[in-house]
Amino acid sequence: MPVEKTWSASGHSPHGAEDLCEAGKELYARALSGGRVGVEEAVGTPCLMDFGLLQPVVTDLRWLEPVPPAVALHRLLRDVERRIFDERHREARLAETFESLMRLDGPRTAPAESPTITAIDGLQRINLAIAETMADATQELLAIQPHNGRNHTSVQESLGRDQAFLDRGGRIRTIYQHTLRHSPAVVARYEHLNGDAEVRTLNEVIERLLIIDRTVAFIPASRDRTVAVEIRLPALVDYLVMVFDRLWHMAVPMYPKAVQQPSVNGITPRQRAIAALLIEGHTDTAIAERLGMNVRTVRVHIAKLAATLGSESRAQLGYLIGRSGILEAERRQER
CATH class of the missing domain: 1.10.10.10 (Winged helix-like DNA-binding domain superfamily/Winged helix DNA-binding domain)
Known part of the structure; x- marks a missing residue:
C-alpha cells in the first residue's frame, strides 16, 4: 500500500496517510459513527480507499464500510515496516556489490570504518543484531536488566547464546533489581549457565543496557523497547561502561554467592x-x-x-x- 498517491482525476491533492486530509478525516469519522457511507460520498476523498480506511460492503456495493482504526493503523505500520526491511535489504546488497569493487581499487581509497549509532526497529531485528554481535564476542558482556514482567520463556531464550559466549572464555556481569533476587526464572537461568557469570542487584536500575566486549552497546529507544539503538562510537561506549561500573560497585552480590541485606530496627x-x-x-x-x-x-x-x-x-x-x-x-x- 503506497504512502503517497496522486489523485489528479478527482482534484484531490496528494498526501500521505500520516497527513490525512480534513475531508477524509470528516468522512471517515462519519462512517465510523454511522457504520457506512455511500460510494458517491467518497468520490472526492479517494485517499480513504487507497489507505484502507474504507472498503466496499460485500452484500451491497453501493455502500462503503469503515475499517476499524486499530486494524487500519496496523496495516499501514506493517507496510512501513516492510519498506524499511526492503531498504535495509537493498543496503546490504549495495554493500556486497561494492565491497569487491573497493578491493579492486586497493587500500589507497578504501575509507576507514566509521563509528556508528544505528536505530533498529522491531524486536526480531533487535534480537538478531544482538545475537550477531554476541557471536563474534570473546571477552565480556555487561548487562543491566530492569524488571519488565517477562515470562520464563523470554528470560531463558538467550541461554544458549550466553552459554556459547562463556564457552569461548567470555565473562558475563549482570545487574537486576532487588525484586528479582528470588525470581525462579532468573535463578534457574544462572544455575544452568556454566562459566564466569556474576549477578548483582540494586533497588533501582537504569533502562536496559548491553555492552559487548566494551566496543558495542545496545540501549532502548522507545518505552516499549521495540526500537533500540546500536552504538559503536568509542567515546559513548566508554561512558556507558563507566556508568555500569559505578552501578556495579554499589550493587549487592546475588550470584554465585549471595549477600543478604540486613534489616534495620525491624525495617526491611x-x-x-x-x-x-x-x-x-x-x-x-x-x-x-x-x-x-x-x-x-x-x-x-x-x-x-x-x-x-x-x-x-x-x-x-x-x-x-x-x-x-x-x-x-x-x-x-x-x-
Whole structure:
C-alpha cells in the first residue's frame, strides 16, 4: 500500500496517510459513527480507499464500510515496516556489490570504518543484531536488566547464546533489581549457565543496557523497547561502561554467592527503598514502577512500614521516616 498517491482525476491533492486530509478525516469519522457511507460520498476523498480506511460492503456495493482504526493503523505500520526491511535489504546488497569493487581499487581509497549509532526497529531485528554481535564476542558482556514482567520463556531464550559466549572464555556481569533476587526464572537461568557469570542487584536500575566486549552497546529507544539503538562510537561506549561500573560497585552480590541485606530496627531493605521514594513525594504507582513491583505489594509494604514506625497517617509517616534514621542506614549501605 503506497504512502503517497496522486489523485489528479478527482482534484484531490496528494498526501500521505500520516497527513490525512480534513475531508477524509470528516468522512471517515462519519462512517465510523454511522457504520457506512455511500460510494458517491467518497468520490472526492479517494485517499480513504487507497489507505484502507474504507472498503466496499460485500452484500451491497453501493455502500462503503469503515475499517476499524486499530486494524487500519496496523496495516499501514506493517507496510512501513516492510519498506524499511526492503531498504535495509537493498543496503546490504549495495554493500556486497561494492565491497569487491573497493578491493579492486586497493587500500589507497578504501575509507576507514566509521563509528556508528544505528536505530533498529522491531524486536526480531533487535534480537538478531544482538545475537550477531554476541557471536563474534570473546571477552565480556555487561548487562543491566530492569524488571519488565517477562515470562520464563523470554528470560531463558538467550541461554544458549550466553552459554556459547562463556564457552569461548567470555565473562558475563549482570545487574537486576532487588525484586528479582528470588525470581525462579532468573535463578534457574544462572544455575544452568556454566562459566564466569556474576549477578548483582540494586533497588533501582537504569533502562536496559548491553555492552559487548566494551566496543558495542545496545540501549532502548522507545518505552516499549521495540526500537533500540546500536552504538559503536568509542567515546559513548566508554561512558556507558563507566556508568555500569559505578552501578556495579554499589550493587549487592546475588550470584554465585549471595549477600543478604540486613534489616534495620525491624525495617526491611525493600521497605527502606520505598521509604526513600515516599520522602521524595512519589506516588505508589511511580514507586512500583521504579522498584519493579506491583502497586498492591508497594501498599502492603507501606502499611507494614507505618505499623513499625507507629504512624497513623501518610503525612505522619513521612515525618517518622525522617526521624527514624533508616534512610541514613540505606545511604551508608549503598556507599
